[in-house]
Amino acid sequence: xxxxxxxxxxxxxxxxxxxxxxxxxxxxxxxxxxxxxxxxxxxxxxxxxxxxxxxxxxxxxxxxxxxxxxxxxxxxxxxxxxxxxxxxxxxxxxxxxxxxxxxxxxxxxxxxxxxxxxxxxxxxxxxxxxxxxxxxxxxxxxxxxxxxxxxxxxxxxxxxxxxxxxxxxxxxxxxxxxxxxxxxxxxxxxxxxxxxxxxxxxxxxxxxxxxxxxxxxxxxxxxxxxxxxxxxxxxxxxxxxxxxxxxxxxxxxxxxxxxxxxxxxxxxxxxxxxxxxxxxxxxxxxxxxxxxxxxxxxxxxxxxxxxxxxxxxxxxxxxxxxxxxxxxxxxxxxxxxxxxxxxxxxxxxxxxxxxxxxxxxxxxxxxxxxxxxxxxxxxxxxxxxxxxxxxxxxxxxxxxxxxxxxxxxxxxxxxxxxxxxxxxxxxxxxxxxxxxxxxxxxxxxxxxxxxxxxxxxxxxxxxxxxxxxxxxxxxxxxxxxxxxxxxxxxxxxxxxxxxxxxxxxxxxxxxxxxxxxxxxxxxxxxxxxxxxxxxxxxxxxxxxxxxxxxxxxxxxxxxxxxxxxxxxxxxxxxxxxxxxxxxxxxxxxxxxxxxxxxxxxxxxxxxxxxxxxxxxxxxxxxxxxxxxxxxxxxxxxxxxxxxxxxxxxxxxxxxxxxxxxxxxxxxxxxxxxxxxxxxxxxxxxxxxxxxxxxxxxxxxxxxxxxxxxxxxxxxxxxxxxxxxxxxxxxxxxxxxxxxxxxxxxxxxxxxxxxxxxxxxxxxxxxxxxxxxxxxxxxxxxxxxxxxxxxxxxxxxxxxxxxxxxxxxxxxxxxxxxxxxxxxxxxxxxxxxxxxxxxxxxxxxxxxxxxxxxxxxxxxxxxxxxxxxxxxxxxxxxxxxxxxxxxxxxxxxxxxxxxxxxxxxxxxxxxxxxxxxxxxxxxxxxxxxxxxxxxxxxxxxxxxxx
Numbered sequence: 032x033x034x035x036x037x038x039x040x041x042x043x044x045x046x047x048x049x050x051x052x053x054x055x056x057x058x059x060x061x062x063x064x065x066x067x068x069x070x071x072x073x074x075x076x077x078x079x080x081x082x083x084x085x086x087x088x089x090x091x092x093x094x095x096x097x098x099x100x101x102x103x104x105x106x107x108x109x110x111x112x113x114x115x116x117x118x119x120x121x122x123x124x125x126x127x128x129x130x131x132x133x134x135x136x137x138x139x140x141x142x143x144x145x146x147x148x149x150x151x152x153x154x155x156x157x158x159x160x161x162x163x164x165x166x167x168x169x170x171x172x173x174x175x176x177x178x179x180x181x182x183x184x185x186x187x188x189x190x191x192x193x194x195x196x197x198x199x200x201x202x203x204x205x206x207x208x209x210x211x212x213x214x215x216x217x218x219x220x221x222x223x224x225x226x227x228x229x230x231x232x233x234x235x236x237x238x239x240x241x242x243x244x245x246x247x248x249x250x251x252x253x254x255x256x257x258x259x260x261x262x263x264x265x266x267x268x269x270x271x272x273x274x275x276x277x278x279x280x281x282x283x284x285x286x287x288x289x290x291x292x293x294x295x296x297x298x299x300x301x302x303x304x305x306x307x308x309x310x311x312x313x314x315x316x317x318x319x320x321x322x323x324x325x326x327x328x329x330x331x332x333x334x335x336x337x338x339x340x341x342x343x344x345x346x347x348x349x350x351x352x353x354x355x356x357x358x359x360x361x362x363x364x365x366x367x368x369x370x371x372x373x374x375x376x377x378x379x380x381x382x383x384x385x386x387x388x389x390x391x392x393x394x395x396x397x398x399x400x401x402x403x404x405x406x407x408x409x410x411x412x413x414x415x416x417x418x419x420x421x422x423x424x425x426x427x428x429x430x431x432x433x434x435x436x437x438x439x440x441x442x443x444x445x446x447x448x449x450x451x452x453x454x455x456x457x458x459x460x461x462x463x464x465x466x467x468x469x470x471x472x473x474x475x476x477x478x479x480x481x482x483x484x485x486x487x488x489x490x491x492x493x494x495x496x497x498x499x500x501x502x503x504x505x506x507x508x509x510x511x512x513x514x515x516x517x518x519x520x521x522x523x524x525x526x527x528x529x530x531x532x533x534x535x536x537x538x539x540x541x542x543x544x545x546x547x548x549x550x551x552x553x554x555x556x557x558x559x560x561x562x563x564x565x566x567x568x569x570x571x572x573x574x575x576x577x578x579x580x581x582x583x584x585x586x587x588x589x590x591x592x593x594x595x596x597x598x599x600x601x602x603x604x605x606x607x608x609x610x611x612x613x614x615x616x617x618x619x620x621x622x623x624x625x626x627x628x629x630x631x632x633x634x635x636x637x638x639x640x641x642x643x644x645x646x647x648x649x650x651x652x653x654x655x656x657x658x659x660x661x662x663x664x665x666x667x668x669x670x671x672x673x674x675x676x677x678x679x680x681x682x683x684x685x686x687x688x689x690x691x692x693x694x695x696x697x698x699x700x701x702x703x704x705x706x707x708x709x710x711x712x713x714x715x716x717x718x719x720x721x722x723x724x725x726x727x728x729x730x731x732x733x734x735x736x737x738x739x740x741x742x743x744x745x746x747x748x749x750x751x752x753x754x755x756x757x758x759x760x761x762x763x764x765x766x767x768x769x770x771x772x773x774x775x776x777x778x779x780x781x782x783x784x785x786x787x788x789x790x791x792x793x794x795x796x797x798x799x800x801x802x803x804x805x806x807x808x809x810x811x812x813x814x815x816x817x818x819x820x821x822x823x824x825x826x827x828x829x830x831x832x833x834x835x836x837x838x839x840x841x842x843x844x845x846x847x848x849x850x851x852x853x854x855x856x857x858x859x860x861x862x863x864x865x866x867x868x869x870x871x872x873x874x875x876x877x878x879x880x881x882x883x884x885x886x887x888x889x890x891x892x893x894x895x896x897x898x899x900x901x902x903x904x905x906x907x908x909x910x911x912x913x914x915x916x917x918x919x920x921x922x923x924x925x926x927x928x929x930x931x932x933x934x935x936x937x938x939x940x941x942x943x944x945x946x947x948x949x950x951x952x953x954x955x956x957x958x959x960x961x962x963x964x965x966x967x968x969x970x971x972x973x974x975x976x
Contacts, residue, residue: 035068037119043072044130045122050078051137052121054085059095064113066102075102079159080139088170092179103156103187146222150190150270157191160184164199168218174203177218185329190267193335196326197264198222201233201257209253210236225268226290230299233257238307247313254296254314259324262292263335293321293344297351301420304355311355312369316376320348347422349380349429354419356437357427357460362453367445370456374438383431386438389445393498396446397438398507399518405432406518411464439506443520446499451485452478459520466516468523475500475521475529479536490545497533497549504529530560531568538572543599551603562604569600570609571684577617578639583624585617590624590638593617612678616641619674622667623650626658647675648708655716662716663725665709665733672709673702710734711769718780723803726777730810734770734817771817775826778811778833801840808833 041049046069053062066073073081079102086095101107122130141148142155144162153161164177178199185192198221206215213236215221224232237253304311321336321344336344356370371389378386387395399406408425412418419427426433437456444459452474454462462470482488482496504526505517516522521529530550537546550558550565560568573596580589594617601610620638628636628650641647651672655661661668677698710733717726811833814826 035113035117037123038065038068038117041069041072041119041122042127042130044127044134045119045125046072047077047081047134047137048122048125048130049119050081051085054081055087057087057090057094058116059098061116061118063098063101063108064116067107068113068117070107075105076142076155077139078102079155080142083142083159083162083166084137084139088167089173089176092167092176092183096180096183099156099159100183146219152190152270154188156184157188160187160191161194165219174199174206174215174218178203182329189333192329192333193264193267196260196329196335197262197267200327200329201261204256205233205236209249209257210240213239222268226292227295227298229261229292230258230295233261234299237310238303241307241310247310248317250310250314251317254318255323256325256327258296259321260326262296263324263326263330265292293347297347297420300351301354301358301416304358305360308355308359308361308366309369312373315352315355315373320345345380346429349377350422350424350427351420352377353429353433353437354424354427356441356456357414357419359456360458362444362448362455362458364445364448366455367441367448370441371445374434374441377429377434381429381431381434383434389442393495393502396442396502396507397435398509399439399505400432400435401508401518403432403435405436409436409464411461414460414464439518443503443506446503447478450478450496450499451481463520466523471521472524472528472532475524475532479532480539483536483539488540490542493537493540493542493545496536500529500533527560527564531564534560534565534568535572538569538596541595543596547600547603551600566604566607566609567684569596570613573597573613574642574683577620578642580638583620583636583638585621585624590617590620594621609683612683615674616678616680616683619647619671619678622671622674623654626654626661628654628657641675642680645681647678647680648672648705651709652712652715655712656719660720660722662713662720662722665713665729668713669706669709672705676701676705707734707770711773714773714777715769718776723777723780723806726773726780727806727810730774730777730813734774734813771814771819771822771826774810774814774817775829778807778814778826779829780807798840798844801837801844804833804837804840808837 038046038049046065050062050065050073053059053065066078079099082095082099125133140162142162143150143153143158144165146165147153147158147161160181164180167177167180168174178195181191181195181199185195198218202215202218202221205213216232234253234257237250240249241247300311300314321341324335326335352373356373359366359370368389371386375386378384387397405425413424413426418424422428426436440456440459440463444454444456447454447459462474478500488496500521502519504519504521504524506519506522508518517526534546534550537549546565546569548554550560551562553559558565573593576589576592576596578589580593582588583590585591585594597610597613597617601607601614604610620641623636623641630636630640630653636650641650644650651668655668710729714726714729714734717723717729808830811826811830815823815830818826
C-alpha cells in the first residue's frame with residue numbers, strides 16, 4: 032500500500048501527530064502535502080497552532096511564510112511530488128488509543144498571544160503572525176527574523192500593518208540601525224509600554240547619546256523614525272487591553288483614561304528643553320511634527336492621522352515650540368541664537384512677518400505694539416509648567432501676539448548679553464513679571480558699572496549702549512505722555528533715573544564731551560534729562576570721588592577725579608551756587624592736604640571728614656594743634672576757613688540748602704566771620720606755643736573792632752540767613768567769641784623765664800616785665816572792644832589784675848629810683864651839695880617822662896562813660912546847652928585818638944604821653960552802658976536835660 036493510501040487511512044489523531052512530526056523537523060514540503068491531503072483532520076487554526084508550538088523559531092521565515100499564506104487563503108496544494116514527501120512511518124505503528132493519548136498531551140499553544148486575547152478584530156492568521164513574531168523574538172532574540180515573519184503578511188490586515196509599524200519597526204530601528212550598541216527590550220516588553228513611559232524609553236537612547244557628545248541632529252531622526260511610527264499604533268493599543276492573568280490587579284489596573292501619546296511627546300519636549308534646549312531646538316527646526324513620519328514605506332501611502340486631528344496637532348506642535356522658549360535657563364549666546372532660529376521657524380509655520388537678525392542695529396529691533404492687550408493678561412501662573420501647555424494659555428497660543436511677545440524677551444536677553452550682563456530668557460521673563468523697580472534699577476546699575484569699569488570704549492560705542500538701554504526700557508514703543516510704567520524689562524524705572532545712571536557711567540568713563548553733546552547741549556534741542564538733574568548727577572558723582580579719596584591733594588586719586596569733573600563742567604553752569612561751593616570745598620581740602628592731621632583713635636584725616644563734620648571750621652583747631660608753627664601761615668588758614676564756610680560741605684547737595692539765595696554781600700559777611708574765627712584759633716595756637724609776639728601781632732593788627740555799620744549789617748544778615756544745618760547766627764556769635772576770647776587769652780598770658788629772656792634782653796632804658804605788662808593791657812583793651820556786653824566784667828576783672836601788677840611794678844621802680852638817688856647824694860662831696868645833679872630816671876617802654884599815679888577801675892569806668900556819652904548819643908549835644916570842658920575831659924578825648932600800636936604807646940619829644948589805661952577807659956564805653964551803667968553812674972540823654 033502506498034504512503035498516500037496509508038495517509039488516507041490514518042485517524043485524525045495520527046494526522047495531527049504526523050503534522051507535529053513534520054513541523055518539528057521543519058519539513059514544510061511534507062507538512063504541505065499532509066495538510067492538503069488530510070484537511071479534514073487538520074483545520075487552519077490547528078495547523079497554525081502546530082506551527083506555533085513545534086516549528087523551530089530559528090527556521091528561516093521564507094521557508095514557511097508561503098505555506099502559511101496557502102493555508103490562510105484555503106488554497107492548499109500537495110506540492111510537486113506528495114508521494115515522495117509523505118512518510119507515515121513515524122505514526123504508523125501507533126494504535127488509535129495511543130494516538131489519541133499522545134494527541135491530548137501535545138500541549139499546543141493558543142493561537143492568540145496573551146497580550147492580544149481581547150482584540151476581537153484580529154483574525155486567525157493575524158494572531159498567528161503576531162504570536163509567531165513574539166515567539167521568534169523571545170526564543171532567538173533575533174528581532175529581524177520576527178520582522179521577516181510579519182512583513183509578508185502586511186497586506187493581509189490593516190491591523191497587522193499598524194501593529195508592525197508601531198511595534199516591530201521602531202524596535203528594529205532602535206536595535207539595529209540607531210543604537211545597535213545599546214540593549215533593547217523584548218518585543219513583548221516594548222508593546223506593553225504606554226504613554227509617558229513609552230516616550231521616555233524610546234528617547235532614552237537619544238539622551239544618552241547626547242550626554243556622550245553626539246550631534247543634536249539625531250533628535251529629528253528618532254522622532255521621525257521611532258516615536259512617530261509608534262504613535263501610529265495608538266488606536267490599535269487602545270483596543271487592546273493588557274491581560275491580568277497571573278498578575279495583581281493593583282499593578283495592572285490602568286487609569287480611567289490613558290494619556291494621549293502626542294501630548295506625552297509634547298510634554299517630553301517641553302521638559303527636555305529645560306536641560307537640553309539645543310536638542311529640542313534642533314528637533315523643532317528639522318522635524319515637521321505630526322505629518323513628518325518615517326514609516327519605512329510600509330504604510331504604502333496610508334494616513335494614520337486624519338485631517339482634523341492633524342490640524343490640531345500642528346497647532347499643539349507650534350504651541351509646544353513657543354512654550355519651550357520660556358523654559359530656556361541658559362544664558363549663553365548659543366542658546367539665544369537657537370531660540371532666535373526657533374522663533375524664525377515658528378514665524379514661517381504661522382506665516383508671520385520675518386524677524387530681524389539677532390545682531391541687528393537697535394533701530395531695526397522689534398517694537399512693542401501698544402494696542403496689544405496680551406501684556407495685561409501676562410501673569411506668573413501662565414509660565415508655570417502645569418499651565419504653559421494648556422490650549423487656552425494666552426502667551427503660548429500659536430498666533431502673532433504671543434510670538435511677538437516672546438520675540439521681545441529673546442532680543443532683551445541678547446541685548447543684555449551684549450551689555451555684559453547675560454540673563455537667560457527664563458530669567459528675563461521672571462524679571463519682567465516681578466515688576467520690581469528696585470530690582471530693575473539694581474540690574475541697570477550693575478550693567479553700567481561693568482561697562483564703565485571694563486575695557487575702554489569710544490563715544491560711538493557708548494551711544495550704542497545708551498540706545499540699547501533705552502530700547503530695554505520701553506521695547507522701542509513710541510513715547511507716551513505721563514510718567515507711568517512702560518513696556519520693557521526696565522519699564523518700572525523712571526526715564527530720568529535711567530538717563531541719570533547712563534550719565535553716571537559716562538562720567539565714570541570720562542566721556543565728558545559726549546555728556547556735553549548728549550545732555551547739556553544736544554543737537555536736537557531736546558534734553559534727555561533736565562539741566563538741574565544733569566547738574567545734580569555731575570556734582571554727586573564728583574563728591575562721590577571726593578568722599579572716597581584717601582588724600583586731600585587734588586593732583587592724585589579721588590580728589591583729582593573730582594577736580595577734573597568739576598573743572599570740565601563748571602563753565603556750563605556759570606550761575607550754579609553748588610558748583611561754586613564745590614570748587615571752594617576742593618580748594619580748601621587741597622590746602623589742608625599740606626598739613627598733617629590725625630583724628631580720633633589715630634585715624635588719618637580724609638576729605639570725607641570735612642563733609643561729615645557739622646562744623647568743618649573746627650578741624651582747623653586740630654590742624655593748628657598738630658602742626659608746629661602752622662599758626663604762622665595765617666593767610667593760608669584764613670583762605671581755608673573762608674572756603675569751608677562758603678562750601679558748607681555737608682549741605683552741598685541738599686535741596687533745601689539756602690546758599691543759592693545768598694547775595695554776594697551776605698557771602699562776604701560769612702567770609703569775614705570765618706576770618707575772625709581762624710585768627711582767633713591762630714592766636715590761641717601761638718599762645719600754646721608760647722609765641723606771645725605773634726599772638727600780640729595778630730590781635731593788634733588782624734582783630735580790629737568792626738565798625739557800627741558793619742556790625743549792624745552782620746547782625747541783620749545773621750538773623751536773616753540760614754544755611755541748612757548751619758545756623759549763621761550761632762557761627763557769627765562763635766566767631767566773635769573766639770575773637771575776644773583770643774584777645775583776652777593773650778592778655779592773660781604769663782611768660783616763662785626762658786621765653787622772656789629769648790624775646791627781649793633787659794636794657795638800660797626798658798624793663799621787659801613792664802613792657803610785657805603794657806602789651807597785655809593793650810590786648811585787654813582790644814578784648815574790651817570785641818567782647819559782648821555780657822562779658823565785659825570778665826575782661827575788666829583781668830584788667831584790674833594787670834592794673835594791680837602795674838601799680839606794684841611802678842611802686843617798685845619808684846622805690847628803686849629813690850634809693851638810687853639817695854645813694855648818689857650820699858656819695859657826693861660837701862662842696863658840691865649846692866648843685867643839683869639831674870639824674871634821668873630809667874623809663875619803661877611805653878611810659879612818659881612824667882610819672883603818674885595808676886588809674887583805678889572806677890576811673891576807667893568814668894572815662895568810659897564820658898566817651899560813651901559822646902559816641903553813643905551823638906545828637907545829645909544839639910538838644911543840651913554846651914558845657915565847658917575841663918582839661919581832664921580834653922585830655923581823655925585826646926587819648927582816644929591815639930593809635931594802638933607800640934609806637935603810639937611811647938611818648939616822644941616833649942609831647943605829653945597818653946596812657947594806655949586812659950584809652951581803655953573810653954574804649955569800653957559801648958558795652959558798659961548796658962552792662963555796668965549802675966557802676967559808672969551814667970545817665971541817659973533824656974535824664975541829663
